[in-house]
Amino acid sequence: MARPSERAAEADRADVKEDRVARFMRSALAILGETGRTDFTVLEVVERSKTSLRSFYQHFSTKDELLLALIDTIMTESTARWRTDTDTLPGPTALRALIERIAQPATSSTQDSINRGLTFYNDHLAESLPREYARVLAPLHQLIADILRRGIAEGTFRADVEVATTTVLIMQSLLGAMRLRSLGVELNGSPISAAHIYEFCVRGLRNPA
Incomplete structure (x- = not known):
């Protein structure tokens, strides 16, 4: 001892x-x-x-490890706040609120620079440190999965939704749309908004009954 x-x-x-x-x-x-x-x-x-x-x-060992640790800290702290904000909401409302919080514009030029830099670096980390990067995204993945299960239990989401796969697809759709947000303006004249992302993600989840 x-x-x-x-x-x-x-x-x-x-x-x-x-x-x-x-x-x-x-x-x-x-x-x-x-x-x-x-x-x-x-x-x-x-x-x-x-x-x-x-x-x-x-x-x-490398700069990648430093940036991974930085993203890990940001993701852990942010996901904890998002969970607090959404834990008492019904499934669809919680999903909308989560998407709105993740996609909300930066409040300063400094924050915008940080967001842009880390958002585009995510692709590099996914290739160079895939296992470690997956661990960093795990809290957000778990939060989305919990929201889906809540919506299924409430009957607002379809009972046959495959939670594990759908969670990954929603997370990737959200993060990918944020990376390509500027293309919305170039291709169709308007930026991709949180409402657009939500409608895209929830369309296949709604219970028709």
Whole structure:
């Protein structure tokens, strides 16, 4: 059994590690907010965080791992808020509310830059770190699945909906529509809205009875 002094030392080391990881993620987020791009280098992150390359590579093997950790944090925190907002709503209303929250426009130019940078980087992470990226998306996947099951139990969604597959299709439709939102203006003269995405996703779910 570890002595109190040893436990305290371990806690201090954990705090230092957590602080450095947070500094790296804050630095990456600041660069994203300024540029809207993810082609910055590890050295830029290190310089911004006022640490060292050695310290960076003690926590992350690559820049991809850093950005994955950043997206993981954002997704976990956001999904927790979305679940709080939708847990007491009927299935269709909850699905609409979730889509509206995910698709809502950025409230500042900095947030818009962060959203654009991370949204387009998702495709790269899906290819370079597919298993880890799937883990990051798991909370959102679970939330959508829970909403579908609620709608089925209420009778507002069809009883024969295959929840696992439909959940993936809805999530991919939502995230894909956000990446291609600007094409709506170019192709049909109007942007793709949350209402459009919701109607597309819910059309095959409604119980005709």
